Amino acid sequence: MSGRKGGCLCGAVRYELKAEPTVTAVCHCTHCQRQSGSAFSTNMVLQEADYVQHGETKVFEDKGDSGKGVHRHFCANCGSPIISKIDLMPGMVMVKAGTLDDLSTVKPGVEVYADHAPDWVAPIAGVRRFGQAAG
Numbered sequence: 079m080s081g082r083k084g085g086c087l088c089g090a091v092r093y094e095l096k097a098e099p100t101v102t103a104v105c106h107c108t109h110c111q112r113q114s115g116s117a118f119s120t121n122m123v124l125q126e127a128d129y130v131q132h133g134e135t136k137v138f139e140d141k142g143d144s145g146k147g148v149h150r151h152f153c154a155n156c157g158s159p160i161i162s163k164i165d166l167m168p169g170m171v172m173v174k175a176g177t178l179d180d181l182s183t184v185k186p187g188v189e190v191y192a193d194h195a196p197d198w199v200a201p202i203a204g205v206r207r208f209g210q211a212a213g
């Protein structure tokens with residue numbers, strides 16, 4: 079379902095998705111935990127051209143476990159994480175699915191970095207789960 083819309087908590091940043099995500103990944107890595115303030119983040123991977131943003135984000139320059147850059151975009155007013163761009167996947171954006179107006183149509187396709195998931199987060203039924211990056 080394309081035409082999905084979302085945005086940050088305060089409304090300063092809004093976006094629209096022009097296509098289906100190529101994959102939706104639930105990420106249990108410690109950086110996603112810290113940035114989200116939650117146990118995991120849910121990332122929809124799209125071509126940059128299919129992501130249309132209104133409003134400005136600030137960027138925190140992070141690094142993944144590959145040592146390559148992870149550019150974490152967030153609303154400077156309310157702090158909501160919006161997208162990440164990673165140097166390993168040029169031309170793609172990873173949209174934080176928790177910022178969608180309607181989460182009901184999101185279908186996780188893979189879980190990654192599950193080695194860092196706490197015991198109380200059960201594996202998602204029918205979804206491939208990797209201890210580290212998807213192999």
Ligand SMILES: [Zn+2]
Nearest residue numbers: 086088153156
């Ligand atoms: Zn905001």
